[in-house]
Structures are given as structure tokens and as C-alpha cells.
Amino acid sequence: MIKCAGCQEKEASRLECPKCKKLGIAGSFFCTQDCFKKYWNDHKVIHDIINIAAKAEEEKSATIPPNMRNYAFTGTIRPVYPLSPYREVPKHIQRPDYADDPRGVSACEMAERRTIQVCTPQEIEGIRKVCRLSRDVLDIIASHVRPGITTDELDRICHEECIKRDAYPSPLNYNRFPKSVCTSINEVICHGIPDQRPLVEGDIINLDVSLYHGGFHGDVNGTYPVGKVDEESAELMATTKRSMEAAIAICKPGVAYRDIGNKIEEIIKPKGYGIVRRYTGHGIHHLFHCLPNIAHYGGSKTPGKMEVGHVFTIEPMINLGTENLTHWKDDWTAVTLDGRRSAQFEETILITENGAEILTRYSKNKKKKKKTAGGQAANGVADGDDTPEGAATPTAAQAAQGVESLKVE
Known part of the structure; x- marks a missing residue:
């Protein structure tokens, strides 16, 4: 017997509460019309509870674009819209x-x-200059990473720093990307769109910075802890950076491009991490992306050998779990399929007669000169940061010998 939703004693008839029916609440049947009226004030509390819950859910998803509100997110990160207005680049800057x-x-x-x-x-001199500018901008943005700052604010900083250097932020409008920097947090592998989400203590964030200046592009990125991060995330970042450094160290004329992925896998495989295959490193000069394609996994069939004058990026994307990925419905954001975290580091490399030059990195000698008396870098990046600053560019072998452990505050 189904009891009356009012008196809770008599058997319910077919008289159903119309409000409950509209709200999708099942089983709200009463024995008589009089009973329904008598217990109305008590019963309508159910309607209030459902309405409050529905409003809370609506507010929760209000910042998510309509086309993603029914999307099955793989992790905890959510887009927080609306995006800020399109940031303009002055007309005098070469585009x-x-x-x-x-x-x-x-x-x-x-x-x-x-x-x-x-x-x-x-051409190399032009590329070298823009690569150093790109490193400058990345270091400045990274110095602002902290809990509470939004990725949109980091985008504003990037945009303004590019303009100060008479440079165009390469990502802006590239295949309609809407912002000046890619900000990829936690399970986001790459191409995260800066929005209104504030960074949270324990996040990790990849900042991918590219500038266009003097007719050439420079490209560099790094993954940074937001405050104190867990050991698992710290180890992921350190191992990812170490794999990139090892790959850079083997670069010289005559080396097969496929050997880059083989070297990276030597370091990544014992950890049980996943190496993203969907995205690769790439050639770069007056074109943002071009040959060669740089696979970061072992056993690839990537053709070609390094020659003096080749310029390209090495940028392994390493996941705590599966290598597989999916994309948000914004045409850009790539996320791990299992929702676990991902890290990435990138440098732009020039093949020289003696090996390779890291165009997006500075020597430590210049870094010391940039320090203030208090030990703080002039651009706000603390001493001991994972990537050196300065004026001269070290060879790949020098860089491999001088690799510092990733510092987690």
C-alpha cells in the first residue's frame, strides 16, 4: 500500500501534487483533496528544497559555456566564463x-x-632575439603565479609584456585561439584558454609563451607549482623536465629526429607515466609551426636527421596516467582521458656545427648580474628558479651538465 503523502496513514489515491509532478518528484500522492489542503504547508517544504538545489546547480554551471554544460569532464578543472574581451595589438607592431x-x-x-x-x-640572429624575448616574458609571467590569481590576469600580463617588446603574442588568433598565452592546469595537457578561474594552492600550471618579432617566432614553456604541491606532482614535473634536458643533450648534426623520442622514453617509461603522442615538437622560424615534427615517444618512424641551421622545439607532454586524451568543446583544451595530471617543458633548439644551442635559455653568469642585493632577480623570478636567465646562450651539453632540480616551495 502506498501511503498518503499528507497524513502518512491512509492509502494514497490517484490525486498527485501538481507542483511535484512539474518538478519531477515522484510518489507525491494524497488520499483526498482535503488532506492535500491540510498538509500543504508541510508538504511544500519539499518544493523549496528542490528549488534551492536546482538554483545552486544552475549557479554552479552558469560560468560554464552552454555547449559544455552536459560535457563529461575527466577531471576537476572547469572553464570559468565569460572570457575577457579580445586584447588588441597596436598597429605599429609587426604581425x-x-x-x-x-x-x-x-x-x-x-x-x-x-x-x-x-x-x-x-635568420638565426632574428630567431635568437625573439627566443630570448620569449624567455623574458615567460619568466615574468611565472613570477606572478600564486594562489588566487586568475589565468586571465596572467594572459593580461603576457599580452602587455609582449607589446612592451614590440612583439606580437603568437597564439593570438592562431587558428582563432582567443588569448595571448596558453595556460594548462592539472589535467589539462596543453592549449588551455585563460579564463576567470583563480589558481588554487596545490595546482600545477603550464605557461606556453610564444612571441613574433622581427619576422620570426620564439616558443618556450614551463610547468610551475602553485604554492605547495604534492610529491606526486613535483616528481612528475621534475621527471618531465629531466627527459627534455636529456633529449636536448643528444642533439647535434647527423642525429636522427626519432632519437629524441627514444631518449625521452628511456627516462619516462620506468616511471610508468604516459607520453602524449597526439602533439609533437615542431620546426619554427618565420613560420610558427612547420617541419620537422618531433615525436616525444620511442619507436616512432619520424624521418630526417639534424643538420646545421635546423631550428625546432622539444616539448614533451607527460601524464601521470594514460597517454590518451580528449578535448573540451572549445576547439582547443586537451585533457588527460583519466583526469590525472600532466606536465610539459619546452625549449627552442638550434643545431650548430658543435652540437646544439638552446635559444630560449640564458647563461647563469648573466643571471647573477641581474640579481638585486637581496637575491631577487630583477624581473621578479626568485633565485634557484628552474630555468637560468641572462644574455649568452649555453650549448645543449652545458645545459645538461648544469640542470637544477625543480624547486617546489
Whole structure:
């Protein structure tokens, strides 16, 4: 017998509360109309509870774009919209060909030749300059990483620092990417769009900075702890950086490009981490992305060998769990399929006669000169930061010998 929802004694009839029916609350049947009226004040509390819960859920998802409100997120990170207005770049700053294209398409990349470009000494000087500017901007943004700051604020800082250097932020409008830097938090592997979410103590965040200046692109990124992080995340970041350093150290003329992935896998595989296959390193010069493609996993069939004058990035993306990924419905954000964390580090490399030069890194000698008396770097990056600053660029072998452990505050 189904009891009356009012008196809780008599058998319920087919008289159902119309409000409950509208709200989808099952089983609200009463024995008589009089009983329904008598117990109405007590019964309608159920409606209030459901309405409060529904409102809370609506407010919770109000910052999520409509096309993602029913999306099955793999981890805890959620987009927090609305995005800030499009940040303009002054007209006097030289722009890549996609900057003003409605589709964000680079005609030069579409017409890319099928061979790896050997850069001239003049081109190398242009690339070297923009790579150093890119490192400057990354270090400045990283110095602002702290709990409570939003990724949109980090994007504003990046945008303004690019403009100060008469540089265009390469990601802006590239295939319609809406911001000037990629900010990828926790389970986000890459291409995270800066939004209104504040960083939280214990997060890890990858900042991917690229500048266009003097007709050339520079590209560099790093993953940083937000306050104090757990040991698992710290080890993931340290191992990812170590794998990149080891790969850089083998670069020299005649080395097969596939050996980069083999070296990275030597370090990553014993840890049981996943190496992302979907995204690769790439050639870079007057084009943002071009040949060679740099696979970061072992056993790839990547063709080609390194030659003097080749410029490319090495940027392994390493996951705590599976290598598999999926994408949010924003056309960009790549996340781990199991929702576990991911880390990435990137440098731009030039192949020289004697080995390789890390174009996006500075020597420690210059770094010391930039310190203030209190031991703080002039640009706000603390001493002991994972990547040196300065004016001269070390060789890959020098960098491999001088690798510092990732510092977790």
C-alpha cells in the first residue's frame, strides 16, 4: 500500500501534487483533496528544497559555456566564463599573416615546403632575439603565479609584456585561439584558454609563451607549482623536465629526429607515466609551426636527421596516467582521458656545427648580474628558479651538465 503523502496513514489515491509532478518528484500522492489542503504547508517544504538545489546547480554551471554544460569532464578543472574581451595589438607592431585573418589561418604555413628549412646566419640572429624575448616574458609571467590569481590576469600580463617588446603574442588568433598565452592546469595537457578561474594552492600550471618579432617566432614553456604541491606532482614535473634536458643533450648534426623520442622514453617509461603522442615538437622560424615534427615517444618512424641551421622545439607532454586524451568543446583544451595530471617543458633548439644551442635559455653568469642585493632577480623570478636567465646562450651539453632540480616551495 502506498501511503498518503499528507497524513502518512491512509492509502494514497490517484490525486498527485501538481507542483511535484512539474518538478519531477515522484510518489507525491494524497488520499483526498482535503488532506492535500491540510498538509500543504508541510508538504511544500519539499518544493523549496528542490528549488534551492536546482538554483545552486544552475549557479554552479552558469560560468560554464552552454555547449559544455552536459560535457563529461575527466577531471576537476572547469572553464570559468565569460572570457575577457579580445586584447588588441597596436598597429605599429609587426604581425604574422594569420593575425588579421577571420579564420586565423596562416597562408605561409599552408604553402609550407616539404623539406626542413636550413636557416641562414641572419635568420638565426632574428630567431635568437625573439627566443630570448620569449624567455623574458615567460619568466615574468611565472613570477606572478600564486594562489588566487586568475589565468586571465596572467594572459593580461603576457599580452602587455609582449607589446612592451614590440612583439606580437603568437597564439593570438592562431587558428582563432582567443588569448595571448596558453595556460594548462592539472589535467589539462596543453592549449588551455585563460579564463576567470583563480589558481588554487596545490595546482600545477603550464605557461606556453610564444612571441613574433622581427619576422620570426620564439616558443618556450614551463610547468610551475602553485604554492605547495604534492610529491606526486613535483616528481612528475621534475621527471618531465629531466627527459627534455636529456633529449636536448643528444642533439647535434647527423642525429636522427626519432632519437629524441627514444631518449625521452628511456627516462619516462620506468616511471610508468604516459607520453602524449597526439602533439609533437615542431620546426619554427618565420613560420610558427612547420617541419620537422618531433615525436616525444620511442619507436616512432619520424624521418630526417639534424643538420646545421635546423631550428625546432622539444616539448614533451607527460601524464601521470594514460597517454590518451580528449578535448573540451572549445576547439582547443586537451585533457588527460583519466583526469590525472600532466606536465610539459619546452625549449627552442638550434643545431650548430658543435652540437646544439638552446635559444630560449640564458647563461647563469648573466643571471647573477641581474640579481638585486637581496637575491631577487630583477624581473621578479626568485633565485634557484628552474630555468637560468641572462644574455649568452649555453650549448645543449652545458645545459645538461648544469640542470637544477625543480624547486617546489
